[in-house]
Amino acid sequence: xxxxxxxxxxxxxxxxxxxxxxxxxxxxxxxxxxxxxxxxxxxxxxxxxxxxxxxxxxxxxxxxxxxxxxxxxxxxxxxxxxxxxxxxxxxxxxxxxxxxxxxxxxxxxxxxxxxxxxxxxxxxxxxxxxxxxxxxxxxxxxxxxxxxxxxxxxxxxxxxxxxxxxxxxxxxxxxxxxxxxxxxxxxxxxxxxxxxxxxxxxxxxxxxxxxxxxxxxxxxxxxxxxxxxxxxxxxxxxxxxxxxxxxxxxxxxxxxxxxxxxxxxxxxxxxxxxxxxxxxxxxxxxxxxxxxxxxxxxxxxxxxxxxxxxxxxxxxxxxxxxxxxxxxxxxxxxxx
Numbered sequence: 001x002x003x004x005x006x007x008x009x010x011x012x013x014x015x016x017x018x019x020x021x022x023x024x025x026x027x028x029x030x031x032x033x034x035x036x037x038x039x040x041x042x043x044x045x046x047x048x049x050x051x052x053x054x055x056x057x058x059x060x061x062x063x064x065x066x067x068x069x070x071x072x073x074x075x076x077x078x079x080x081x082x083x084x085x086x087x088x089x090x091x092x093x094x095x096x097x098x099x100x101x102x103x104x105x106x107x108x109x110x111x112x113x114x115x116x117x118x119x120x121x122x123x124x125x126x127x128x129x130x131x132x133x134x135x136x137x138x139x140x141x142x143x144x145x146x147x148x149x150x151x152x153x154x155x156x157x158x159x160x161x162x163x164x165x166x167x168x169x170x171x172x173x174x175x176x177x178x179x180x181x182x183x184x185x186x187x188x189x190x191x192x193x194x195x196x197x198x199x200x201x202x203x204x205x206x207x208x209x210x211x212x213x214x215x216x217x218x219x220x221x222x223x224x225x226x227x228x229x230x231x232x233x234x235x236x237x238x239x240x241x242x243x244x245x246x247x248x249x250x251x252x253x254x255x256x257x258x259x260x261x262x263x264x265x266x267x268x269x270x271x272x273x274x275x276x277x278x279x280x281x282x283x284x285x286x287x288x289x290x291x292x293x294x295x296x297x298x299x300x301x302x303x304x305x306x307x308x309x310x311x312x313x314x315x316x317x318x319x320x321x322x323x324x325x326x327x328x329x330x331x332x333x334x335x336x
Contacts, residue, residue, distance in 0.1 A: 003202065003209040005233030009252055009276035014068040014325040020082075022281060022315035023308070024052060024075055026059060029085045034059050035287055036073070037310035039105035040217075041080075041296025044113045049076040049135060050296070050308070051104045051115060052316055054089060055287075062243040062287075065122060070100040074135060080298065080306050081318070090129070091138055097121050101128060103294055107217045109162075115189075116164070118149040127166060128152040129190055131236065142191045143211055152217040154225065154263065156299035161186040163263060165199065165227070167213030180211035182229055197264055200229060200256065206271050207252055210234045215253055216307065223327050224267050225258040228294045228307065238302040242312070243287040251291040252276045253309065268330035275309065275319060286312020299323055 026033050039052035056072050057064035070090035075085040093101040099120040107114050112131050115138065119126040124146020130138040144151070147169030154163045163186050170180065182200040187193045205212050218227035231254050241247040253276075256269035267330035277283045277290040289312050296308035303323045311317045 005209045005235075005250075007235075009207055009273050010331055011273060011275050011278060011319075012270070012321070012325075014321055015275060016320045017279060018081065018318040018320065019076065019277070020142060021313060021317040023081065023318050024050065024083050025086065025315040028083070029054070029073060030087055031089075032056070033073070034064065035314050037313055037316055038103045039075075039295050039310065039316050040104040040115060040292055040310060041298065041306075041308040042106040042108055043298060044106075044108055047261070048080045048083075048298075049106065049113070049286055050075040050134075050316070051090065051106060053102045053310075055102075057111055063168060064243075064285060064287075068094050068099050070102050072101065072104055072117070090136065091115075091117075093119060093128075093140075097123070100129075102310050103149070103295070105152045105214075105217055108156050109157075114153055116151040116153060118151075119143060122148070125149050125169065129153070142193075147214065150213040150215075150230070150309075152214045153226075154218055155220065158186075158261070158263060158275050161188060164185075164193070165214035165218070167211070178210045178232075178234070180213060182213045194272070199213075199258075199264065200266065200269075204269075205229075205231050205254060207254070207273050207276075208233055210249065212254070215294040215309075218258065218263070219297055219299045219305070220260070220298070221257075221323060221327060223257060223331070224260050225263050226297075226299075226305075226323070226326060226330070227256060228297060229254045229256065230293055231273070238247070241290055242286055244288070244303065247286075247288050247290075249290075250277065251293055253292050253294050253307075255330060257327065270329045274326075274329070275307070277312075281315060281317065284310045284312075286314035288313040 035055035215228035259265035
């Protein structure tokens with residue numbers, strides 16, 4: 001039986017969207033691009049760093065260039081609010097088999113910056129992991145088998161292993177339709193992955209009926225690993241909500257808490273969205289409206305949490321909350 005998501009969804013009341021949103025869009029990039037979104041964000045070498053997805057085309061004409069033109073750009077900030085984009089893209093993959101790399105996620109482990117990303121190929125979607133020490137040169141460490149994407153790394157080894165969250169495209173095992181769930185895997189070396197298990201299923205999320213999966217990489221708190229996830233609901237009645245003739249999906253952000261020693265255990269999860277599309281730049285004027293997709297989460301020393309998210313598959317935005325409120329939402333959802 002198909003799960004029906006609520007028609008109206010709202011963000012958590014304590015979430016504060018940055019008044020200067022979007023923090024990055026095509027007008028702030030010093031080379032011609034159209035869509036700037038789904039960025040990975042972290043602190044690295046004393047700076048806030050953002051690696052963002054570039055899709056090329058025309059905002060005026062609402063057209064996109066072929067997929068193989070997509071690449072990744074970089075931006076820097078001293079305060080996490082005002083961003084300056086680098087002069088040129090920093091990462092691209094394209095050859096006879098690989099069409100493009102996109103949707104980066106950044107995690108610092110042991111002083112090195114690791115980037116997970118999705119890879120479109122002629123034989124399926126793969127997940128990639130690369131590492132950089134200078135944000136200019138990236139070494140690709142591994143590519144998964146198809147079909148896997150939305151991979152994010154935990155920022156430290158757990159039980160001596162690297163751990164990642166991921167979203168397989170399990171079409172056949174889920175009835176030949178969209179029904180994608182969040183999984184967790186581990187590795188001794190970031191190249192060989194296994195011991196995989198289901199972490200969060202669509203039917204466990206009241207505001208999803210299509211798919212759930214990782215969003216921003218987890219952050220450590222004294223209560224557990226705080227991590228966002230994306231949740232998608234489909235309504236066949238939806239019509240034109242972007243550049244395409246029809247766009248029937250809505251993307252929201254959820255939040256859950258995982259055990260520090262065994263992140264396969266979900267300690268708590270909010271049964272309502274953390275972030276739902278509400279503002280003008282989230283519900284209108286974008287390539288695909290009604291889309292929120294977190295890609296970076298930073299826990300500051302004063303307890304503020306910065307959540308960076310792609311909005312309407314077009315721009316990059318910021319929302320903030322206090323870590324105590326986020327933990328309370330996971331552990332005491334009745335206090336929402």
